[in-house]
Amino acid sequence: MLAKVAFLVVLAGHRAAGEPTSTTTLTVTPATLTKSTQSITIRWSNLPSPSPLDYVAVYSPPTSSDLDYLGFLFLNASVSWATGAGSLRLPRLPDLRAPYQFRLFRWPPGELSKNPRVDQDGDPLPDATHRAAVSGNVSYEGAGARPTQLHLAFADEVNQMRVLFVCGDDGRRSVRYGLAGRSEEEWKEVPAEARTYEQGQMCGYPANDSVGWRHPGFVFDGVMKGLNPGRNYSYKVGSDSGALGARPAFISHIGDISYARGNSWLWDNFFEQIEPIASNTPYHVCIGNHEYDWPLQPWKPSWAANIYNGKDGGGECGVPYSIKFRMPGNSSFPTGTGAPDTQNLYYSFDVGVVHFVYMSTETDFSHGSDQYKFIKDDLEHVNHSRTPFIVFQGHRPMYTSSNEVKDTAHREQMIQHLEPLFVKHNVTLALWGHIHRYERFCPMKNYQCLNTSSSFVYPGAPAHIVVGMAGQDYQPSWEPRHDHPDVPIFPQPERSMYRVGEFGYTKLVATRNKMTLMYIGDHDGQVHDMVEIFSQVHNNGAPDKLAGEMPQNTSLYILIAGSVMLALLLGFVAGFVVRRKRDSTRWTSVNNEES
Ligand SMILES: *[C@@H]1O[C@H](CO)[C@@H](O)[C@H](O)[C@H]1NC(C)=O
Ligand SMILES: *[C@@H]1O[C@H](CO)[C@@H](O)[C@H](O)[C@H]1NC(C)=O
Ligand SMILES: *[C@@H]1O[C@H](CO)[C@@H](O)[C@H](O)[C@H]1NC(C)=O
Ligand SMILES: *[C@@H]1O[C@H](CO)[C@@H](O)[C@H](O)[C@H]1NC(C)=O
Ligand SMILES: *[C@@H]1O[C@H](CO)[C@@H](O)[C@H](O)[C@H]1NC(C)=O
Ligand SMILES: *[C@@H]1O[C@H](CO)[C@@H](O)[C@H](O)[C@H]1NC(C)=O
Ligand SMILES: *[C@@H]1O[C@H](CO)[C@@H](O)[C@H](O)[C@H]1NC(C)=O
Ligand SMILES: *[C@@H]1O[C@H](CO)[C@@H](O)[C@H](O)[C@H]1NC(C)=O
Numbered sequence: 399m400l401a402k403v404a405f406l407v408v409l410a411g412h413r414a415a416g417e418p419t420s421t422t423t424l425t426v427t428p429a430t431l432t433k434s435t436q437s438i439t440i441r442w443s444n445l446p447s448p449s450p451l452d453y454v455a456v457y458s459p460p461t462s463s464d465l466d467y468l469g470f471l472f473l474n475a476s477v478s479w480a481t482g483a484g485s486l487r488l489p490r491l492p493d494l495r496a497p498y499q500f501r502l503f504r505w506p507p508g509e510l511s512k513n514p515r516v517d518q519d520g521d522p523l524p525d526a527t528h529r530a531a532v533s534g535n536v537s538y539e540g541a542g543a544r545p546t547q548l549h550l551a552f553a554d555e556v557n558q559m560r561v562l563f564v565c566g567d568d569g570r571r572s573v574r575y576g577l578a579g580r581s582e583e584e585w586k587e588v589p590a591e592a593r594t595y596e597q598g599q600m601c602g603y604p605a606n607d608s609v610g611w612r613h614p615g616f617v618f619d620g621v622m623k624g625l626n627p628g629r630n631y632s633y634k635v636g637s638d639s640g641a642l643g644a645r646p647a648f649i650s651h652i653g654d655i656s657y658a659r660g661n662s663w664l665w666d667n668f669f670e671q672i673e674p675i676a677s678n679t680p681y682h683v684c685i686g687n688h689e690y691d692w693p694l695q696p697w698k699p700s701w702a703a704n705i706y707n708g709k710d711g712g713g714e715c716g717v718p719y720s721i722k723f724r725m726p727g728n729s730s731f732p733t734g735t736g737a738p739d740t741q742n743l744y745y746s747f748d749v750g751v752v753h754f755v756y757m758s759t760e761t762d763f764s765h766g767s768d769q770y771k772f773i774k775d776d777l778e779h780v781n782h783s784r785t786p787f788i789v790f791q792g793h794r795p796m797y798t799s800s801n802e803v804k805d806t807a808h809r810e811q812m813i814q815h816l817e818p819l820f821v822k823h824n825v826t827l828a829l830w831g832h833i834h835r836y837e838r839f840c841p842m843k844n845y846q847c848l849n850t851s852s853s854f855v856y857p858g859a860p861a862h863i864v865v866g867m868a869g870q871d872y873q874p875s876w877e878p879r880h881d882h883p884d885v886p887i888f889p890q891p892e893r894s895m896y897r898v899g900e901f902g903y904t905k906l907v908a909t910r911n912k913m914t915l916m917y918i919g920d921h922d923g924q925v926h927d928m929v930e931i932f933s934q935v936h937n938n939g940a941p942d943k944l945a946g947e948m949p950q951n952t953s954l955y956i957l958i959a960g961s962v963m964l965a966l967l968l969g970f971v972a973g974f975v976v977r978r979k980r981d982s983t984r985w986t987s988v989n990n991e992e993s
Contacts, residue, residue, distance in 0.1 A: 452502070453472050455469070460499035499533055499534075545636040549676035572590055577632075594614060604660040610712065610713070611662055660714055683725065685742065701808070704804055726747055744757045796813055853930040861931065
């Protein structure tokens, strides 16, 4: 026993020099990845004195230092680990436009990690000291030249559609598009503009550090113009193609988008995950604290000193969010650092019978601010006969019965500054994220419930719905009782009509007379809650008839049978991750838990 321990210590001392043993081998296949690669297989052999903590760490690019791994997996996930040989499968990794490399490390029993970084449970991450073997490069076909991460967004005009994609170089790229079914010779071509950002523009750790920073590549942006309503289109960038046609009208993801939080490659992973949907369906976003929040953020009124001073954005200070997406309008807010202005803050568009407005709850929304002026002016100019419904969206909620006391003053400010505009201009529905729950409130003004039915004629104030239930598995509990703060009973206030802490998404369908919102649980695909709001104006008992009444100048190619669908997708993405995890070995990607 003693002799064995001594042997291990010697071995550890030997390997600490970072010198691979001559005997241990690590091979990873396939060496070339394509989009259709299902999984990656890692094989090792001749590992002396195996320990259940031995692990393989994942790197990209191969020049990364040992501590800058993207994630790792313990070898004991293989049944044969104790023999010093085995194999493991990983799900396909995203195309980071640079090769991957894998390195096998020993973690002798009883040795404590000297890595100051911790995982989601607060346990120290491996310290990458005893390297035993290094794999060959694993590279994507095309070496970054191939367009990836296609996603669509509405542009400023109704007959336009924007497509964004990422390449590893900023060479000339274009978008070709035309009516579906027509010969490609008849298609039009528009150039795509490239944008990127640099490590020096990040505002903090880990985004600005070798741990989190990876070059984001170049984000290309092309606008397809002159699209005819009611027609199906196809488009191509490089050899990748998409279609605009009979799908949900668009997807809305209201903040806390990839949770990369400064770990750049998680953005690439996210965009690859949504691509099958977002290359066919416009994907609309607003900014959340996890894209933005950093200690020097420029708008920090005294009442927000406790919430706008964190590190929720992992040092990104809104830069990846501003460059990787391009939403309509020109809203921007200076970062106050060398970083580019924050963009995609507030904007609006009409889809069918609904006017959609997006706001930023992270930058100035108070009276007199540019954002306030935009919202006021936008709501004043809604043509209520064309779009009888208004859906307003932002990240931090105006109302919640969750015990998120940190944000109490923020909610009060939102109510004070914005709610009068909602009431005055007949906003139908206000959708919020941030709180990882689903909670539907009655239509309200200043906490006062105007109707407690789940099917009502618009009563003059919006129903508020928190739809953050697809977020990370972190939930503040419901509000404790005022009279018994010590008792773990959290009664549902009368204004809260339905609340639940399960993963899910919502779907919105609107006809000229009626808007319906459904909450669908991820676990069973069933509708668990629903609200119907009838418009005041055109509701003289007329049946719900649509197509004929649709205004001709809206972009009908995004409507389904004359109605509008909006799926809040977060839950969809979470479901996808879960499915992928089941297919192959679980591995730990380096990311920070909610704090
Ligand atoms: C592998 O070892 C770790 C650390 O000892 C342990 O937590 C984990 O459960 C083991 N996994 C398997 C599959 O045995
Ligand atoms: C692995 O990739 C790196 C970075 O791209 C490159 O410098 C190196 O030459 C590659 N190694 C091999 C064996 O191809
Ligand atoms: C990252 O930002 C933090 C906070 O501003 C700073 O302390 C640190 O030195 C920066 N790191 C690098 C590598 O620039
Ligand atoms: C568009 O495509 C969808 C499905 O591919 C089809 O159902 C629909 O009829 C098409 N519309 C037109 C106008 O061609
Ligand atoms: C945004 O700015 C561009 C260029 O200045 C301009 O062409 C465009 O019309 C503006 N869009 C909006 C919605 O103001
Ligand atoms: C409002 O929309 C209706 C229906 O599309 C249209 O007839 C009317 O001209 C619009 N009003 C204004 C002020 O644009
Ligand atoms: C809002 O609805 C009320 C009826 O409840 C109506 O009198 C008012 O004109 C509407 N306001 C707008 C801006 O449409
Ligand atoms: C709520 O709305 C329903 C349907 O519009 C209506 O019948 C009912 O009277 C309303 N209740 C209140 C309290 O206004």
